[in-house]
Amino acid sequence: xxxxxxxxxxxxxxxxxxxxxxxxxxxxxxxxxxxxxxxxxxxxxxxxxxxxxxxxxxxxxxxxxxxxxxxxxxxxxxxxxxxxxxxxxxxxxxxxxxxxxxxxxxxxxxxxxxxxxxxxxxxxxxxxxxxxxxxxxxxxxxxxxxxxxxxxxxxxxxxxxxxxxxxxxxxxxxxxxxxxxxxxxxxxxxxxxxxxxxxxxxxxxxxxxxxxxxxxxxxxxxxxxxxxxxxxxxxxxxxxxxxxxxxxxxxxxxxxxxxxxxxxxxxxxxxxxxxxxxxxxxxxxxxxxxxxxxxxxxxxxxxxxxxxxxxxxxxxxxxxxxxxxxxxxxxxxxxxxxxxxxxxxxxxxxxxxxxxxxxxxxxxxxxxxxxxxxxxxxxxxxxxxxxxxxxxxxxxxxxxxxxxxxxxxxxxxxxxxxxxxxxxxxxxxxxxxxxxxxxxxxxxxxxxxxxxxxxxxxxxxxxxxxxxxxxxxxxxxxxxxxxxxxxxxxxxxxxxxxxxxxxxxxxxxxxxxxxxxxxxxxxxxxxxxxxxxxxxxxxxxxxxxxxxxxxxxxxxxxxxxxxxxxxxxxxxxxxxxxxxxxxxxxxxxxxxxxxxxxxxxxxxxxxxxxxxxxxxxxxx
Amino acid sequence: xxxxxxxxxxxxxxxxxxxxxxxxxxxxxxxxxxxxxxxxxxxxxxxxxxxxxxxxxxxxxxxxxxxxxxxxxxxxxxxxxxxxxxxxxxxxxxxxxxxxxxxxxxxxxxxxxxxxxxxxxxxxxxxxxxxxxxxxxxxxxxxxxxxxxxxxxxxxxxxxxxxxxxxxxxxxxxxxxxxxxxxxxxxxxxxxxxxxxxxxxxxxxxxxxxxxxxxxxxxxxx
Numbered sequence: 073x074x075x076x077x078x079x080x081x082x083x084x085x086x087x088x089x090x091x092x093x094x095x096x097x098x099x100x101x102x103x104x105x106x107x108x109x110x111x112x113x114x115x116x117x118x119x120x121x122x123x124x125x126x127x128x129x130x131x132x133x134x135x136x137x138x139x140x141x142x143x144x145x146x147x148x149x150x151x152x153x154x155x156x157x158x159x160x161x162x163x164x165x166x167x168x169x170x171x172x173x174x175x176x177x178x179x180x181x182x183x184x185x186x187x188x189x190x191x192x193x194x195x196x197x198x199x200x201x202x203x204x205x206x207x208x209x210x211x212x213x214x215x216x217x218x219x220x221x222x223x224x225x226x227x228x229x230x231x232x233x234x235x236x237x238x239x240x241x242x243x244x245x246x247x248x249x250x251x252x253x254x255x256x257x258x259x260x261x262x263x264x265x266x267x268x269x270x271x272x273x274x275x276x277x278x279x280x281x282x283x284x285x286x287x288x289x290x291x292x293x294x295x296x297x298x299x300x301x302x303x304x305x306x307x308x309x310x311x312x313x314x315x316x317x318x319x320x321x322x323x324x325x326x327x328x329x330x331x332x333x334x335x336x337x338x339x340x341x342x343x344x345x346x347x348x349x350x351x352x353x354x355x356x357x358x359x360x361x362x363x364x365x366x367x368x369x370x371x372x373x374x375x376x377x378x379x380x381x382x383x384x385x386x387x388x389x390x391x392x393x394x395x396x397x398x399x400x401x402x403x404x405x406x407x408x409x410x411x412x413x414x415x416x417x418x419x420x421x422x423x424x425x426x427x428x429x430x431x432x433x434x435x436x437x438x439x440x441x442x443x444x445x446x447x448x449x450x451x452x453x454x455x456x457x458x459x460x461x462x463x464x465x466x467x468x469x470x471x472x473x474x475x476x477x478x479x480x481x482x483x484x485x486x487x488x489x490x491x492x493x494x495x496x497x498x499x500x501x502x503x504x505x506x507x508x509x510x511x512x513x514x515x516x517x518x519x520x521x522x523x524x525x526x527x528x529x530x531x532x533x534x535x536x537x538x539x540x541x542x543x544x545x546x547x548x549x550x551x552x553x554x555x556x557x558x559x560x561x562x563x564x565x566x567x568x569x570x571x572x573x574x575x576x577x578x579x580x581x582x583x584x585x586x587x588x589x590x591x592x593x594x595x596x597x598x599x600x601x602x603x604x605x606x607x608x609x610x611x612x613x614x615x616x617x618x619x620x621x622x623x624x625x626x627x628x629x630x631x632x633x634x635x636x637x638x639x640x641x642x643x644x645x646x647x648x649x650x651x652x653x654x655x656x657x658x659x660x661x662x663x664x665x666x667x668x669x670x671x672x673x674x675x676x677x678x679x680x681x682x683x684x685x686x687x688x689x690x691x692x
Numbered sequence: 693x694x695x696x697x698x699x700x701x702x703x704x705x706x707x708x709x710x711x712x713x714x715x716x717x718x719x720x721x722x723x724x725x726x727x728x729x730x731x732x733x734x735x736x737x738x739x740x741x742x743x744x745x746x747x748x749x750x751x752x753x754x755x756x757x758x759x760x761x762x763x764x765x766x767x768x769x770x771x772x773x774x775x776x777x778x779x780x781x782x783x784x785x786x787x788x789x790x791x792x793x794x795x796x797x798x799x800x801x802x803x804x805x806x807x808x809x810x811x812x813x814x815x816x817x818x819x820x821x822x823x824x825x826x827x828x829x830x831x832x833x834x835x836x837x838x839x840x841x842x843x844x845x846x847x848x849x850x851x852x853x854x855x856x857x858x859x860x861x862x863x864x865x866x867x868x869x870x871x872x873x874x875x876x877x878x879x880x881x882x883x884x885x886x887x888x889x890x891x892x893x894x895x896x897x898x899x900x901x902x903x904x905x906x907x908x909x910x911x912x913x914x
Contacts (some may be wrong), residue, residue: 191771192890212762258903259900
């Protein structure tokens, strides 16, 4: 029995021993575990354990690790805490070594110089108590991952330029890489970050990362102090260095704003002064000065056209005016209508007409024509009114002729030709016969004489009352666009292609008829028809129509009728059956027909034209 | 396995070189080639860093600790590469280039695995990871070809050529997948990516050192 009990006792003791041992071991491990647990689970213990704060390599050649004692202030002092490290080389485990250099100068630092620094090799560091029993902290890293470079050095700046306004300037900032970093060999690649701000600003302006060691900063304001700082970073890593020392930038540009003030004031003063002077001139109506300073803008003017007419907007009248112009000269000359007209060159300088443009025009024309027609014109093979002897006549002479085969053609008598019979001389006729007059016969063949020539002559003639010398008359068959009056013999109708003839039986009447080819009437025509003196009655209209039947073809009539219908209200003809003497031309350039229908036997002289023989017979 | 390898040669191989005829055009300089190599290696490192960040940002802080597998276990640790600046500076140009080439070639297969893994990775950012992996794979091959070209230029005789035996074999991959849970996938992915990131930094440093060394007349380019 005792053997059994002893064996059991021994067994029990063994178990107890094992148990105790295991418990002890367990306690050890438990302590370890507790430490680890405390470390890993961050249980907020009452006291903070000593721990590594940071490990840093400035240039990837050496590194240092710092630790903190935490709350265990009793562990401060050299040797209280020890650092052990292990480098794992090439699959070998590596051995634990103690920190090669506890920097005495700085507290709690372990420094590894180049000998003990290996790149691309994993390190394990442990922070242990003095007796190596307590592990407070451990770290593992590769040196290349803990590179935090030193800040750049030698910052300086130079002024690049200043803006023209003197408000901004640009600088070129230069610096150098930290001396510890071996950038020259390419061991480390650094990039830099520049920050600047005005002194009184709160936020820094961050520039783009720069690989070079210089940077231009644009747009700094003058007379403001700026501070600039730089930090660098290893390429592909995210740990920046500390900031470099701050460099201050200042650019003083004296403000020259005062110089611009007087210039502005002077300019304003000048402008205001000029404006005032101009206003004064305008309002005081100093015409001379106004003309000098503000010349009037020339208004477009067409000779021969009354601006009033334009305003009224009467197209027909306008057309008639325009037809008087030179532009229609060629058209007129191209007409088949050969017109010949006689000009009378009245030497009477009396100009009783107003100073209108048309008057001036007419007088000018008159003068012009006078010069050109002093010579006989060639007949050009046409039957012309022109007779050689006529120009020497010192009496009015006129001739009407028509081109053969062209019934429309008629001598364009100027209204002088149609001037009433001199015998009928109106009381106003003051022109003595004896007064030498120079008659000009103008052949219409000359194209340059076509235009408005009769027109002015009409004017002058009328005003000069030279009609008194005329004792013959002709029937006006047509008014040319140029304003000339076409005299036509009675038989000179469009329908009848008869050459010049006299038809004493024809009703002589001064008629104003429109040819078909003249699409518009001239102004004088219009005026003539419209500005008949009020004494005229409308009875003339039918008479006019009647007389037109004699010689004027239906087409004339037809044309005339619409024409006349337009003017029905205005046209009033003197109560003359076959003719009416033109009394005068009033200021409105209209022919005033003599209301007294003087019919003399001499009226046997036909409208139309007279041959020179007749003329000579008439005229003394 | 070449599904992601583009048929197009790297840009710098077919760079617009004029058609040389009768020596009328200038050959491309080694410095230019190294310059381009540095750009590619820089991109490799940047992409791998970004991918690591994508991966880590979605993990809980506690898990990050667990995932800290020692990088000495990377398959490329067997390569005898310098670990110190001084050691690096002592190496010749050709040696450095050889090491770079070896490194690049060692990562050919694992990168393809990474690409495949990224497609099914149980991670919220796996789309971003996928294209990053694809890009990494492609650029690694580009750089490998470029380094070969530079080596040929610098060492036409092939004195420094290395045999493919030196290439670190990578045993991981299919073996790990089988029966692995999601966690293992993530861990493996993370570990492999970290290894590549470290190696890309190594490659980048080597190439940049070489570039600066080659451009002695233009020190400002470094």
